[in-house]
Amino acid sequence: MKTTDNMAKRIFLVFIIAVALLFSQSLYADDIPVLPEGLMSTPEPTIEDTLPDMPSGLEKGAQTDRNNSDESPVLPEGLSGKPEQSIEDAPIMPVGLGRDSNTKSSIEEPKMPSGLGFPSSSDNDPNSNISKGISSVDNSTENKKQKIEWYKFLPAVKGYIEERGGVRRYDDTYEKETSVGELRMQLEMEKQLGTFLFQNTIDFYYDSVPENQSVNLETGKGYIDLRELSVSFSAFDFMDIVAGRQILTWGTGDLLFINDLFPKDWQSFLIGRDTEYLKAPSDAIKASIFTDIVNIDIAYTPKFDSDRFISGERVSYWNGARIAGRNSIIQTNIPDNWFDNDEWAVRLTKNLNGNEFALYGYQGYWKSPGGMDSSTFKYVFPRLNVYGSSIRGQVGRGIGNIEAGYYDSRDDSRGDNPFVNNSQIRCLVGYEQDLPWIVSDLTAGFQYYLEHIMDHDDYLKKLPPGSAATDQDRHLLTFRFTKLLWNQNLTCSLFTYYSPSDNDIYLRPNITYKFTDDLRGEIGGNFFRGKYSHTFFGQFYENTNVFVAIRYNFFTGVL
Amino acid sequence: MITGKKNIVIFTMFMFLCSGFSAAYADLTDVDQIVNRTNRIAYYQSTDGKAKVNMIIYDSQGRTRERRLTILRWDQPDPDGKAGDNYCGAQKIYAFFDRPADVNKTVFLVWKNMDRDDDRWMYLPALDLVKRISSTDKRTSFVGSHFFYEDVSGRNINDDTHELIKTTKDYYMLKNTPKNPNLVEFAYYEMWIHKVSFVVVKTDYYDKENKKYRTYEALAVDNIQGFPTVTKSKMTDLRTNGYTILEYSDVKYTISVSEDIFTERYLRKPPRTYLR
Numbered sequence: 001m002k003t004t005d006n007m008a009k010r011i012f013l014v015f016i017i018a019v020a021l022l023f024s025q026s027l028y029a030d031d032i033p034v035l036p037e038g039l040m041s042t043p044e045p046t047i048e049d050t051l052p053d054m055p056s057g058l059e060k061g062a063q064t065d066r067n068n069s070d071e072s073p074v075l076p077e078g079l080s081g082k083p084e085q086s087i088e089d090a091p092i093m094p095v096g097l098g099r100d101s102n103t104k105s106s107i108e109e110p111k112m113p114s115g116l117g118f119p120s121s122s123d124n125d126p127n128s129n130i131s132k133g134i135s136s137v138d139n140s141t142e143n144k145k146q147k148i149e150w151y152k153f154l155p156a157v158k159g160y161i162e163e164r165g166g167v168r169r170y171d172d173t174y175e176k177e178t179s180v181g182e183l184r185m186q187l188e189m190e191k192q193l194g195t196f197l198f199q200n201t202i203d204f205y206y207d208s209v210p211e212n213q214s215v216n217l218e219t220g221k222g223y224i225d226l227r228e229l230s231v232s233f234s235a236f237d238f239m240d241i242v243a244g245r246q247i248l249t250w251g252t253g254d255l256l257f258i259n260d261l262f263p264k265d266w267q268s269f270l271i272g273r274d275t276e277y278l279k280a281p282s283d284a285i286k287a288s289i290f291t292d293i294v295n296i297d298i299a300y301t302p303k304f305d306s307d308r309f310i311s312g313e314r315v316s317y318w319n320g321a322r323i324a325g326r327n328s329i330i331q332t333n334i335p336d337n338w339f340d341n342d343e344w345a346v347r348l349t350k351n352l353n354g355n356e357f358a359l360y361g362y363q364g365y366w367k368s369p370g371g372m373d374s375s376t377f378k379y380v381f382p383r384l385n386v387y388g389s390s391i392r393g394q395v396g397r398g399i400g401n402i403e404a405g406y407y408d409s410r411d412d413s414r415g416d417n418p419f420v421n422n423s424q425i426r427c428l429v430g431y432e433q434d435l436p437w438i439v440s441d442l443t444a445g446f447q448y449y450l451e452h453i454m455d456h457d458d459y460l461k462k463l464p465p466g467s468a469a470t471d472q473d474r475h476l477l478t479f480r481f482t483k484l485l486w487n488q489n490l491t492c493s494l495f496t497y498y499s500p501s502d503n504d505i506y507l508r509p510n511i512t513y514k515f516t517d518d519l520r521g522e523i524g525g526n527f528f529r530g531k532y533s534h535t536f537f538g539q540f541y542e543n544t545n546v547f548v549a550i551r552y553n554f555f556t557g558v559l
Numbered sequence: 560m561i562t563g564k565k566n567i568v569i570f571t572m573f574m575f576l577c578s579g580f581s582a583a584y585a586d587l588t589d590v591d592q593i594v595n596r597t598n599r600i601a602y603y604q605s606t607d608g609k610a611k612v613n614m615i616i617y618d619s620q621g622r623t624r625e626r627r628l629t630i631l632r633w634d635q636p637d638p639d640g641k642a643g644d645n646y647c648g649a650q651k652i653y654a655f656f657d658r659p660a661d662v663n664k665t666v667f668l669v670w671k672n673m674d675r676d677d678d679r680w681m682y683l684p685a686l687d688l689v690k691r692i693s694s695t696d697k698r699t700s701f702v703g704s705h706f707f708y709e710d711v712s713g714r715n716i717n718d719d720t721h722e723l724i725k726t727t728k729d730y731y732m733l734k735n736t737p738k739n740p741n742l743v744e745f746a747y748y749e750m751w752i753h754k755v756s757f758v759v760v761k762t763d764y765y766d767k768e769n770k771k772y773r774t775y776e777a778l779a780v781d782n783i784q785g786f787p788t789v790t791k792s793k794m795t796d797l798r799t800n801g802y803t804i805l806e807y808s809d810v811k812y813t814i815s816v817s818e819d820i821f822t823e824r825y826l827r828k829p830p831r832t833y834l835r
Contacts, residue, residue, distance in 0.1 A: 033751045033761030035729060036789070037779035158660055192831070232828065240828055249687040276685040290824055351822070354670060354678035356691075394676055397695040434696040437741065441699050487618060487801070488703035517624050517659035553660035 157556050159187040166272045166547025169527075174316045174325020179545040180271045182207035188228075201228035209314060219308060220265070220280065227281050235287075243285040248299055250347055250360070252390045252401035254480060255495060256449050258426045259360035259388040259405050261345055261367055262299070265308035270315050270526055270540060272547035280308050284343075294348050301343040301364070304335045306381060309368040318539035320467065333378045335365055355393035360405065362386040371411070371420035382411035382420045398433025415455025418462035423454040432480070441488065445480035468534040475501040489514040497537060504530030504537040522549040586731070586754065590723045593731050593752060594716050598647055600757040602713040604786040605812035607633045609833060613806045616704045619799045626702050627658035629834045631816055649673055651821035652712060655834050662702075666826045669694075671712055682826035689823055698743055705794040705803040710775065718742075729754055745773070756780070756787040772797050783810045 166179040184205035191198045203225040206213075215222030230244030251260035255278075268277035284301040309330075310317045316325035335341030343364030350357045362385060369379035388405030404427035412420035432445035453459060456472035463469055477500070482493040490513050497506040510524035525546040530538020587593050614626040635649040654667040670678040679692040697709040719735040726732070731752040737743045746769070751761040758780055764773035779791035788810055795802040820830050 033730070033776065035753065036758075036760055036777040036791075039753050039756055039758055039760065039777075039780045039787070158663055160660070234828075240824065247685070247687045249689075252691075276683075279686050288824065288827075290819075290822075295824070349823070354672070392691055394678065397676065398693045399691045401691075432691075433693040434699070436696040436698065440696060440744075443693065484700075487616065487624075488700055489624075514624075516622075517661075520661070555658070555660040555663070 156191075157187060157189050158554070159185060160551050160553045161185045162549060162551040164273065164547060164549040166545045168542065169544045169546060170542050172316055172325065172542040174312070174323070174327055175314065175543070176209055178209055179314075179543070180207065180273065180547060181209055186227075195233050197232045199228050199230050199232070202226050218305075238290050240288045240290075241285065245281045245283050246286070247279045248282050248284065248286065248345075249279060250297070250358070252356075252358075252392045252403045252430065253428050253449070254430060254432070254445055254447060254478065255497075256428055256447060256476075256478065258403050258428060259347075259358075259362070259386060259390065261343070261362045261364065261384075261386060263305045263307050263367060266310055266368070267308050267314050270310070270543060272524055272526055272545055272549075274549075280305070294350050297345075297347040297349070299343075299345040301345075303338045304341045304343055304365050304381065306332075306334055306365070307367040315540065315543050318534045323533055323539065323542070330369065331378045332369060333373060333376070333380050335381055341365070355391065358390045360386070360388040360390070366409070366421060370409070371417075374419050380420075382409060384408065385410055395431065396433070398431055401428075401430045403428050403430075414458065415453075416458040416462055418459070418464065422456070422459050425452040425454065426450065439483070441484035443480070443482045445478070447476075447478040449476040449478065450474070451476070468532065471501050473501060474536070475499060499536065502530065502535035502538065503532065504528070504535045506537040506540070518553045520551050520553075522551070523547070524549075586726045588723065588726075590721045590733065593723065593733065593757070594721045595647070596757045597750070597752050597759060598713065598716050600787060601759060601789075602650070603634060603647055604788070605784070606636065607631075607814055607816045608810065608812040609814055609816070610807045610810045613808065614702070614704050614706075614803055616801070616803045618801045624703060625658055626656070626704065628702075629655045629657065631655075631814075631820060631830075631833055633816055633818055633821055647673075647716070650712075651818065653821050653825070653830075655829055656702075664829070666829065668821060668826060669712060670821070673715070677712070680823075680826065687827070689826055704805070705773075705796050705801060706805060710794065724749070726754070730760065758787050758789060778804075781810075784812045786812055 162184045163182075164184070165181050168175065168177055168179050171177075182205050184203055186201065186203045188201045189199070203220075204223060205225065206223060210221065213222055215224050217224065217226050220226075226245060228245055228247065230242050230246045232240065232242040235241050248262040249260055250262075251257055253260075255275075257264065262282050263280040265273075265277050265280040269275070282299070282301055282305050283303065284299050284305075286297060286299040289296040289298075311330040311332075312319075312325045312327075313329050316323055318324075319328055319330075344362065345364075346361040348359040364384060365381040366384045367381070369381060370384070371380045371382045372378070373380050385408040386405050387408070388403065390401065390403035392399065392401040394400075404425070407421075407424040407426060409415075409421050409423045411417070412422060415422040426449070428447055428449040430445065430447040432443065434441075434443045436442075451474040453470065453472050460469060477498045479496045479498070480493070482491065484491055491511070493508075493510050495508040495510075499505070505528070507527040508524070509527075510522065512520060512522045514520045523546070525544075526540075527544050528537050528540040529544075530541060532538050533541070587596075609629065609631050612626075612628050612630055616624040616626070618624075631653040633651045635651075637648065650669075650671040652667075652669040652671065654669075656662040656665040656667070664684040666682040668680040668682070672678065677694045677697075679694045681690045681692050682688070683690060694708075697712075697714075698707045700706070701708050701711050718739070719737050722734045722736075724732045724734050731754055733750045733752060734747055735750065736747045737745070740746065744766070745764045746767045748762055748764045750759050752758070753760050758777060759775070760777050762775040763771050766772050774795045774797060776793045776795075777789045777791075778793055779789070781788050781790045783790075788807065790807045790810065792805050793802055794805070814833065816833055819825070820833065
C-alpha cells in the first residue's frame with residue numbers, strides 16, 4: 001500500500017510540475033522569440049497553443065513525429081536529417097549532406113516586419129498564404145543573384161562626377177579670387193587577363209582657374225590627370241610586381257611624411273581637392289617579396305617624379321625675399337634623364353604580433369625644390385638619400401607610431417652651400433584612439449614632428465644678408481578630431497598643424513554628408529595663419545580658402 | 560507484497576529508463592556550457608569560411624543604404640586540440656567592400672585577439688594607404704549599420720557574467736551582465752538561444768532604466784555543410800526605429816584559406832579566388 005501511495009505521490013508531483021511548467025510557459029509565451037526560418041522547435045505538443053507562431057522553415061513538435069516517436073525534430077529546409085539522431089546531434093549535420101526540399105515545413109508563418117518579406121522555405125505549402133507572397137520575393141532574390149553573377153563578365157567601370165568650387169577669404173595680390181572651380185569625372189577600369197591584372201584610373205576635368213589648359217600627363221595639368229595605368233602580377237608565389245603608373249604610399253604619419261618619398265600634390269592639398277589627390281602618381285615598377293623573415297618592397301622609378309609642388313601658379317608663396325605668386329612662377333630644372341635621374345625606394349617590414357616594424361631607404365632627389373642654381377636662378381632638386389625606420393602598434397587603447405629618417409643632402413654634405421638644402425633629421429611620434437567614454441564615433445589623433453637641420457651654423461654663416469633664417473629645429477604638432485553622426489552619414493573632422501617654433505597654424509575643417517550611397521556633399525576649408533610671412537604655413541596666409549563640392553559616384557560591374 | 564515489490568522494481572526500472580532516456584535529451588544546466596556552444600555556433604563553426612554579406616540599412620524615415628562585402632575568416636587552430644566544442648581562440652577576418660561605389664575595393668582587416676584589443680587595419684585604395692585603426696570602440700556602428708563591430712566579430716564571452724534565467728520548450732534564456740559597465744552602452748542583455756542548435760534567435764538589450772532599446776533577431780537559418788548558419792538577421796534600434804537587415808549568401812565553410820591572406824600583401828592584392 002505504501003508503494004502505491006508513493007507512486008500516487010510521485011505521479012501527483014510530476015503532474016504538479018507539469019502544470020507549473022505549462023503555466024510558466026504560458027506566462028513567458030509573449031516574450032519568447034519566434035524561431036527563425038531554418039530552426040526547428042523542440043517537440044512539446046501539449047503546450048502548442050500557448051506558444052507563438054513559428055516562422056517558415058520551422059517545425060513545431062506536433063508535426064515532427066515522422067520517423068521517430070516524439071523526441072526527434074524534423075530538420076528545417078535545406079537539411080535532410082537522420083531522424084534517429086539524438087537532439088544534441090540533430091542540428092549538426094555531417095558534412096556533405098544535401099538539401100532535401102521535400103522536408104518542407106507546414107506550419108504557420110511568423111509575423112513579418114513591416115515592408116519586409118523574407119525568403120520562405122515553405123512556398124510549396126498550400127496552407128500558407130503569406131508564404132505565397134514571399135515566394136515572389138524569393139524569386140526576385142534569385143534573379144538578383146543571377147544578375148550579380150552575370151555582371152562579373154562585364155568590363156567593370158567605376159567612377160564619379162564631381163563639381164568643386166572654392167574661394168579665397170582674403171585678397172591675394174598675386175592669385176585669383178577663385179581657388180578652385182572644377183568639374184571632374186574619374187573613371188576607373190580593371191581587367192584581369194590570366195594572371196595579369198590591368199588597372200586604369202583617369203580623371204577628365206575642367207578647372208577654370210589656370211590659364212594654361214594644355215595637357216601634361218607628368219604634372220596632371222590640363223584636362224587629363226592619368227592617375228593609374230598599371231599591370232600587376234605575381235612573378236612567383238612570394239613576389240608581386242606592379243608596373244606602370246601607380247599611387248604608392250608607405251610610412252606611418254598622418255598627413256606627415258618622412259620615409260614616404262613618393263610624389264605628393266601639395267597644390268591640390270592646399271586648394272581644397274579631396275585628400276586622395278595629395279598622392280600624385282609614380283611611374284614606377286614595384287616588386288614586393290614576401291618571406292617568413294621579412295617582407296621587402298622595392299620601388300624603382302626610372303625617371304625622377306617630383307612633387308606637384310607649390311609654384312606660385314595656384315598658391316602664393318614666400319620666394320626667399322617676399323610673397324610671390326603668378327608674377328613669379330617658380331622656374332625649375334628637373335632632373336629628367338631616363339635611368340640616369342632615377343629613384344630607388346626600399347622598405348623592409350615585419351609584423352610581430354600586430355606590431356609593425358619597418359626600415360626604409362631612398363636614393364633620389366629632394367621631391368620639392370631643395371635648392372637653387374646660382375647661375376640661372378632656377379630652382380633645382382638636389383640629390384637626396386634617406387634612411388629611416390618606423391614602428392606602429394597598439395599602445396594602451398590606441399595606436400601609437402614612431403618614425404624617423406635621416407635626410408642626407410648629398411650635394412651639400414657639409415652644409416655650407418647656401419643654395420642647397422642642408423641634411424636633416426626628421427622624426428615623429430603619433431598617437432590615435434577613439435574615445436567611447438566621451439561619445440561614440442569620435443576619434444582623436446595627435447602627432448609631434450621634428451625637423452632638425454644639420455650643420456645649422458654653416459647654414460647661418462652662408463645665408464645671404466637680410467634673408468629670414470630657418471630655425472634649426474622646426475617643431476610641429478598635429479591634432480585630428482573626427483566625429484561621425486547620423487548613422488555615419490555625416491563626417492565632421494578637423495585636422496590642425498601647429499608649429500610653436502614657427503608660430504604658424506594650418507586648419508583643415510571638413511564636413512561631408514552622404515545624401516545617398518552615391519551622392520555626397522562636402523564643405524571644407526584651408527585656414528593659414530602665421531606670425532611671419534616666411535614660415536612654412538605663414539607664407540600661405542593669403543591662400544586661406546573655403547570650398548564646397550558635390551560628388552556623384554557611379555558603378556557598372558563588379559571590380 | 561510480492562506484487563508490491565515487483566511494482567517497485569518495474570517502477571524503478573521504468574524511472575531508470577526514463578531518466579536515461581531524458582538524460583540523452585536533457586536540457587543543459589551549466590550556463591558556461593551554453594555560452595561556449597552558442598559562441599562557437601555564432602562565430603567559430605568549422606575552422607575557416609567565407610560569406611557574401613548584403614546589408615540594407617533602414618533609417619527611421621525608411622530611407623535605405625546598402626553595403627555589400629565579402630568576408631573571409633580564419634581561426635587559429637586549437638593548440639592542443641582538447642577544447643573541442645568550447646574552443647574559442649584568436650581569429651583573423653578579411654572584409655572586402657564591394658558597394659557602395661565610394662568604398663569599393665576598400666579592405667578591412669581584423670586580427671581578433673583573446674588577450675588584448677583587436678588589431679585592425681583599413682586599406683584605402685585611392686591613396687594606397689594601409690591605415691591602422693584604433694579598436695577600443697567596439698560598440699560603434701559597423702559601416703553605418705545598426706550592427707556594431709562587436710555584433711559582427713563577436714563579443715568576448717569573458718566580458719560578461721552569464722545567468723541562465725529560464726529554459727523553455729525551444730530556448731535557453733540567458734541574461735548577460737557586463738563586468739565593466741563603463742565600457743558599454745547596455746546594462747544587460749537577454750539572449751534566446753535555440754536549445755537544439757545553439758543559434759541565438761533573439762537578443763534584447765536593456766539600458767540602465769531597464770528599458771529595452773535594441774533588438775537582434777535571426778530571421779533565417781540554413782544548414783550549410785552541416786553547420787547551422789544564420790543567413791538573415793535584423794538589428795533594430797528601438798529608440799529611432801531604424802534597423803538593418805543583414806543577409807549572408809554564398810556561405811562556405813572549410814575553404815582552406817591560408818593565414819597569409821590576412822596580411823598587408825593581400826590588402827593591396829585582393830585574393831580573387833576566395834572573393835569570387
